[in-house]
Structures are given as structure tokens and as C-alpha cells.
Amino acid sequence: SRKPHNYPPGPPWLPIVGSLPYLQSFSKRVGQPQHIVLQEMCKHWNTDVLGLKVGEQLLIAVCKYPLIKKMLDNEIYNARPNNFFGKLRTIGSGPGITCAEGKLWLEQKRFIVRHLHDIGLGKEIMEEKIRDEIEEIAYAIDEQNGEIEIGRHVQLAVINLIWFLVAGTRIKKDDVQFVRLLELLEQRSKAFDMAGGKLSHFPWLRFIAPQAVGYNLIKGLNVELKEFLMESIEDHQRSWVEGNESDLMYSFITQMKSEEGLSSNFTKDQLLMVCLDLFVAGAHSTSSTLDYAFLMMLLHDDIQMKVQAVLDSNFPKDHKFTYPDWRKIPYIQAVLLEVQRYCSVIPIASRRVYKDVVLEGYKIPKDTTVLLNLQSVLMDKSIWGDPEVFRPDRFLDDDRVTTHDEFVPFSTGRRRCLGEPFARTCLFIFFVEILRKYSIVPVKNKPLPTATPSPGIISLPQRYTAQFMRRS
Ligand code: HEM
Secondary structure: OOOOOOOOOOOOOEOOOEOHHHHHHHHHHHOOOHHHHHHHHHHHOOOOEEEEEEOOEEEEEEOOHHHHHHHHOOHHHOEOOOOHHHHHOOOOOOOOOOOOOHHHHHHHHHHHHHHHHHHOOOOHHHHHHHHHHHHHHHHHHHHOOOEEOHHHHHHHHHHHHHHHHHHOOOOOOOOHHHHHHHHHHHHHHHHHHHHHHHHHHOOOHHHHOHHHHOHHHHHHHHHHHHHHHHHHHHHHHHHOOOOOOOOHHHHHHHHHHHOOOOOOOOOHHHHHHHHHHHHHHHHHHHHHHHHHHHHHHHHOHHHHHHHHHHHHHHOOOOOOOOHHHHHHOHHHHHHHHHHHHHHOOOOEEEEEOOOOEEEOOEEEOOOOEEEEEHHHHHOOHHHHOOOOOOOHHHHEEOOEEOOOOOOOOOOOOOOOOOOHHHHHHHHHHHHHHHHHHEEEEOOOOOOOOOOOEEOOOOOEEOOOOEEEEEOO
16 A cells, blocks of 8 residues: 555555545545546645545546646547446457557547548438427427426437438437437436436445446346347348448448458457447537537526627528538537537546656656546636636637637547547537527526536536527
């Protein structure tokens, strides 16, 4: 239990459990999600680099911007942790993308980015698909007289859109297979939420008692998810024809065929893992951001009215929004940037150092887990002045959208999010189409929801119902 020589400052260690008991009592006292606890501990130990040991695992947490940026740009920090969360996602033998490393990771990432772009991004067909989804949501809103939990509907829509990128089909909501996929993803995220619930008091538990946080349940669901995805992959293999690159599965299979007989990383198992990674990384992150965007409009009536006035005065009523429209309406772009800053749905990027490294004079041994606190950057007083205030104007200068290096909701460096273009298109079109059609107001006789997230790996807004009133 001796600390390595020149390890970053932090709480004392005990044999076997490391700093766990201290972490537990500290987080209980703070009573906030994990990323806030880490920030408070950095303050308490008066350090930008906090040194911990959780069970057997060395772990450092970093909360300061220039330092985080430096680390994200340094390839030594580009590996992913070896902990049980990594294992949780393993449903096949392929490394996928999120946890792939080295040359294989770069090769696969390049391939996926290029093909996702070719399939749908920036193309009319994707925007058409998004509008189809919005039409269904509008139908659901009207059917329920406007009183609706929009988050649920947005979640289904985003999953369907990712499915379109991956497997090319638009699935009807009552399709037996799709219903099953939704159930599986939902159960999976519930299992994670359960873990989140426990983690709110014992965020460190997951490292030492995986069963207690739903590990086995998730393993079981993985088996079924694997069967589901494999079935679609095999369908694609049967119907594959030369030159059809209309979805990621076909493109990947084309690559598999061209590398047949060689020692290739393009295998069926790898395709399976890539598909799962896209769902896991893309679905909840995107739909929660949208859910938050609508919640912020509910809570900030004045901003909502301004958004609608901007839309009304810039576009005719029957205008079909496309992504490039954002250029005409910088205010709306600023609102969406502020939603992403304020709500930081993925508060922490988790990494691992693949070899010994010196950081700010401290020695960090090989394989130490590194938690980069993105939320602390998006909420840093010295960067934003009044980070606790929801204020879209901070992203405007003379009616032009300003960029900030410190705006890192998608992280930065080579390991950054690959879904950003898709997420941005989704956010923009959903947001403007819904706000043009509806005003969002509180449900009568119900308390106003709060913006406090429910705890978990992803910061989800608490479930809320709002009244969506058709605008004339
Ligand atoms: C608003 C929505 C989203 C947010 C805020 C978000 C944020 C992030 C963040 C913070 C990371 C960690 C990067 C790091 O370790 O430095 C990440 C990774 C990743 N995201 Fe996203 N993401 C979003 C949407 C999506 C979508 C739609 C997809 C795919 C369809 C996606 C796919 C991925 C993948 C595959 C990775 C792992 C990249 C790698 O390890 O190289 N994300 N995302």
C-alpha cells in the first residue's frame, strides 16, 4: 500500500482497499455526482492532479483546463482503462472502436469516420430521416394532447437514426426486431442507471464489487444484443453486392472481402463490436443533450421566446430545415452550444497511460487510469466568468458565434468523439423543428422540474413531463 515515489497528492491509502474508505466518506459529505466530488478533492488537496488508488488500481483525476488539453493532445494518454467497465462492453472478441488501441484503433477510426460521412452526414437523406422521426414525435405529442415526456421519444428517434447509419433500414416502431433492440438497450441503460444510483453514494464501488452494480445483468443482455446485431450482419453478408455502400455494415463487409486471406482487422467480430460501440456511445449522449435542450427552454421562458422569434423572422412557415441553416441563425447556435456547456452529458473522459510518464513533476506509472474532468472545464469560473448561469449570449460576439478552445463536450485530440457531426445535425434539426411547431410550458398543477442531472456515467436529465402547445 506504499505510494509510488513522487505520486500526485491525495488521500492516504490502506492495504487492499487503497483510498476507497476516504473517497466514500468524502463523496457522502459532498453529496454530489462523481465529477464534482473529484473537483472538490482537487481543491481539498490543493492540486491540479489528484492521486488515488481504488482497490488495486492506480487512478489520477485532473480538473484544470490547460493541463487537460495538454494530456488530450499527448498520445501517451490515448489508451482506455483496464477496469471492469471496459470488460462490460465486450460482447465479441473484436476490440471495437471505443477501447481499441494503437494502429488498429487509428485504422478503424479512420474507416468509420469516412464511411459514416459518406453514408449520411451532410446529406439530404440523413436530414430527411431526421424529419421523419420528428414527424412521428409531433404525432405522439398531438395524440397525448401535448402533455408528454419528450426525452423518451427523442431517445427512440436517435436510436433509430443510428440504426439507419449502421444497417441502412428505417425500422417501423412496431417492428418486432426493433422493439427488441429498444428493450435491450433500455434494460442495459437501466442496469447502468442502477449502478449509477448506487454509485451516487459509493461511486468507487464499481471497481471492487461489480456484481453489486449490475455487472452480471449487463453481461446477460450483451449476449442477446450480440445475437441481434449478428443476425443483421449475416443478413447483410447474404445480400451484399459489389458497389453497395449504403450503410456501414455493407461498407465494412466490402472491406472484409477486399482483405480476405490477409491478416486483417476487418472481421465479423470487429464489425459487431463497432456497431455496439456506436449505439452505446451515440444514443444516450445525443438524446440526453436534446432532452436537456427542451428542458432548458421550459425553465427559461425568455430564451425560448427569443428562439421562436428568431425562427419566425428568418424562415417561412413551411421551411424544411437543413444543417447549413444554422449559419443564418447564430442565436440558436449559441443556445445549443450553451446547452452542451451547461449540461455536459459526458462529464468525464476516461483514459489510461500506456507507459510511465511525468506529469507536472509527478510520476505516473504505466497503466494508471486517468479521469479527465471535462465538466470542470465547462464549469470553470476563470474561463466562463459565470458558469452557473445559463446564458447563450456568452457564445455571441456582435451577432457572430464565437469559438472557445475550452469548449470540450466532445473532448479533443485524436481520441475525441467521432459522432460529433451526426450529433450536431441531430441537435440542430430536432431543436428548431420542435420549437417552431410548439411552445414548451409547465404542466398545470405539477412542480417545475429541475436541471439537476440524475447520477451515472452519462449525466441524464431527470425524467420530466412538459406541456407542448401547438403554435398557430
Ligand atoms: C451530444 C452527443 C455526444 C457527446 C456529448 C459525445 C461525447 C463524447 C466524449 C466526451 C467522448 C470521449 C472522448 C475521449 O475519451 O476523449 C466520446 C467518444 C466517442 N463517441 Fe461520442 N458523443 C456524442 C455523440 C456520439 C455519437 C452520435 C456517436 C456515434 C454515432 C458517438 C461515438 C463515439 C465513439 C465511437 C467514441 C470513442 C472514440 C474513440 O475512442 O476513439 N458519439 N464522445
